[in-house]
Amino acid sequence: MSDFDNPRKGSSASAGGITNDRKRKAINGHEVTGAGEITLRQSILPVSLVTILFFMWGFAYGLLDVLNAHFQTALNISQGMSSGLQAAYFGAYFIGPLTYSGWIVRHFGYRWAFIFGLCLYGIGALMFWPSGLKRSFGGFCGSMFIVGSGLSTLETAANPFIATCGPPRYSEMRLTLAQAFQAIGTVVAPVLASQVIFKNVDDTSLTSVQFVYLGIAISVFFLAVIFFFAPIPEVTDADMASQAQQTAQDTDFEDKPLSQQYTLFYGVLAQFCYVGAQVAYAGYFINFVSWVRPGTSHATGSSLLASAQGCFAIGRFIASGLLKFTKPRLVLMSFISGVVLFASLCMGLQGNGAIASIFLVLFFESCIFPLIFTLSLRGLGRHSKRGASFIVAAVSGGALFPPVLGVVADALGGNTQHAFFIPLIGFVIAFTFPVYLNVFKAKTLDAWTDKVKVGIEPKSDVESAEGMDERVAAHYIEKI
Numbered sequence: 001m002s003d004f005d006n007p008r009k010g011s012s013a014s015a016g017g018i019t020n021d022r023k024r025k026a027i028n029g030h031e032v033t034g035a036g037e038i039t040l041r042q043s044i045l046p047v048s049l050v051t052i053l054f055f056m057w058g059f060a061y062g063l064l065d066v067l068n069a070h071f072q073t074a075l076n077i078s079q080g081m082s083s084g085l086q087a088a089y090f091g092a093y094f095i096g097p098l099t100y101s102g103w104i105v106r107h108f109g110y111r112w113a114f115i116f117g118l119c120l121y122g123i124g125a126l127m128f129w130p131s132g133l134k135r136s137f138g139g140f141c142g143s144m145f146i147v148g149s150g151l152s153t154l155e156t157a158a159n160p161f162i163a164t165c166g167p168p169r170y171s172e173m174r175l176t177l178a179q180a181f182q183a184i185g186t187v188v189a190p191v192l193a194s195q196v197i198f199k200n201v202d203d204t205s206l207t208s209v210q211f212v213y214l215g216i217a218i219s220v221f222f223l224a225v226i227f228f229f230a231p232i233p234e235v236t237d238a239d240m241a242s243q244a245q246q247t248a249q250d251t252d253f254e255d256k257p258l259s260q261q262y263t264l265f266y267g268v269l270a271q272f273c274y275v276g277a278q279v280a281y282a283g284y285f286i287n288f289v290s291w292v293r294p295g296t297s298h299a300t301g302s303s304l305l306a307s308a309q310g311c312f313a314i315g316r317f318i319a320s321g322l323l324k325f326t327k328p329r330l331v332l333m334s335f336i337s338g339v340v341l342f343a344s345l346c347m348g349l350q351g352n353g354a355i356a357s358i359f360l361v362l363f364f365e366s367c368i369f370p371l372i373f374t375l376s377l378r379g380l381g382r383h384s385k386r387g388a389s390f391i392v393a394a395v396s397g398g399a400l401f402p403p404v405l406g407v408v409a410d411a412l413g414g415n416t417q418h419a420f421f422i423p424l425i426g427f428v429i430a431f432t433f434p435v436y437l438n439v440f441k442a443k444t445l446d447a448w449t450d451k452v453k454v455g456i457e458p459k460s461d462v463e464s465a466e467g468m469d470e471r472v473a474a475h476y477i478e479k480i
Contacts, residue, residue: 032242035165035235037454042233043166043174049230050158050165051178053114056121056220057151058185061282062309063193063212074206075137083406086283088141090275090398092148093155101156102389109234111227113157118224121150125220128213132206143213150220152392160388163374164235167456168243169449171377172328175370177320183313183366186282190306237382243454244381251379251447258383263441267376268394270433274336274372276397277426278365281343282309283402285358287409287416288346292354304355308362315366329445332371333434338364340431343424347417354417368430375437378448401426 096102105113124146131139162178163171192212244253258264281288285308286301296304315335322331342360349357373391380387401423409419437445 031236032238033234033236035233035239037239037243038166038233039456040166040170046230046232047162047165047174047178049227049232050114050161051181052223053118053154053158054178054182055185056223057154058182059189060121060147060151060185060216061182062186062189075135077137078406078410081137081406083283083402084137084141085144086279086402087399088145089148089151090279090396092145093152094393094396094399096149096152097156097389097393101153101392102386104153105157105160105389106237106385109232110157110161111230111232111234113153114227114232115224117150117153117157118220118227119150120153121147122217122220122224124148124150125213125217129210132210135206152395155395156389156392159370159373159392160377160385161235163377163388164240164384165233167452168247168454169452169456171448172331172371172374173320173323175374176316176323176367179370180313180316180320180366183309183316186309187306187313190302190309193302237385240380240384241382244379246454247448247452251444251452253379253381255381258386261380261383261387263378263437264376264380264383264387264390266433266436267372268390270430271369271372271376271391271394272397273426274368274397274430275395276399276401277343277423277430278369279398280401280405280423280426281358281361281365281420284405284409284416284419287414288358288420289355291414291416292350293352308359311359311363312366315363316370319367319371327446327449328371328375329434329437329442331367332375333438335364335367335371336427336431336434339368340424340427343420343427346420347424372430372433375445378445397426 101113101117104116124143127143127146128140131143158178159175162175166174241255244251244255247253282305285305286298289301289304290296290298319331319335339361342357342364345357346354346361373388376391377384377387405416405419405422408422409416412418
């Protein structure tokens with residue numbers, strides 16, 4: 001029997017949270033399972049499985065940017081109208097995490113959230129076929145909304161799962177590294193689009209789009225079956241409360257009501273503005289390079305987008321390495337400063353200089369999402385799952401910024417470059433969050449990476465896991 005099947009083998013309760021119980025219908029959030037104390041070795045398999053999902057939605061996101069430009073030609077629509085794809089995709093992020101996605105995670109656990117999200121993703125992908133037959137842009141937007149609903153469910157589960165599955169001191173590094181594989185998906189998608197999907201294809205054809213999403217649907221349904229049988233630990237609210245209680249001496253943790261978690265809500269605002277700006281840059285990347293370097297074709301623009309997304313992926317791997325030696329708050333501050341600097345240069349440069357600047361914007365964007373996510377979750381304890389839902393819902397900023405940028409660009413006669421002041425505003429607002437963290441939260445945040453030993457050192461024999469579990473569970477129930 002493996003560690004994943006025996007709840008009490010090895011390090012007391014920590015292995016108890018790693019179970020393959022697929023028959024369980026609901027999760028008891030009041031139960032301390034020990035999953036909040038999973039070791040690095042125990043976390044490798046489940047984290048690796050969930051990382052596959054990051055690649056899947058990275059691929060979907062990468063295709064979204066190319067489809068934006070392709071539909072402008074194939075369906076003869078304006079830049080403002082084409083942004084309806086982004087509005088549909090990211091609009092689902094506003095609804096899902098705050099309603100059904102967050103509810104599924106809290107009441108049925110991560111496994112069923114993954115399965116539900118994958119099935120919803122597959123259904124949305126299948127709907128691309130009739131939308132293509134009807135050449136209906138509204139149909140494509142509806143299909144993309146369902147795809148976004150599925151992916152928002154996956155993100156609502158996967159981001160907090162990666163952040164909490166393993167020693168908490170490595171939370172930022174773990175999520176940034178996992179999201180590096182999401183970035184690889186965003187690279188692969190435009191490469192396939194330029195070299196396979198849309199190569200030697202009539203600009204007005206939608207057949208290739210239909211077949212691509214049919215393939216995606218088959219793949220995600222297969223993944224749903226894999227996740228039904230996969231060993232997925234269920235980290236409950238009480239597990240996170242237990243973890244926070246154990247670290248209180250080092251981190252100055254206080255169990256406050258959700259309404260008083262001000263760092264969380266500041267992080268939600270920063271994430272909303274940052275993601276909106278990031279999506280606007282990626283969604284209008286091809287339009288931007290065509291404007292600053294006239295004569296650039298859509299195929300060339302797709303290749304440049306793939307290269308820029310390659311910089312994005314490389315940035316995430318580099319940031320993951322830096323997090324091993326550098327405090328997360330400092331890495332976030334450095335990278336977002338680079339974003340603001342080069343986003344400003346994009347507004348004034350022309351030709352290859354402007355293209356180099358937008359490449360560097362994507363490079364420095366690389367680690368900002370996972371770092372805002374994990375730093376906003378630090379010390380939330382029993383509120384971690386609900387807080388994660390709020391931060392994922394902030395991804396809906398991607399539904400606001402691109403349409404505004406598209407309308408402004410159309411009003412400026414197609415001048416996408418000057419319209420890029422819209423995402424610059426979002427980047428500047430997001431920039432204030434790491435300033436706040438470094439000025440007011442440095443000591444607390446550093447304690448998580450410098451002092452906390454949960455998941456690294458075994459529990460003291462003086463205090464049994466069962467005794468600790470009973471006290472934390474009683475404290476948790478009293479609070480709610």
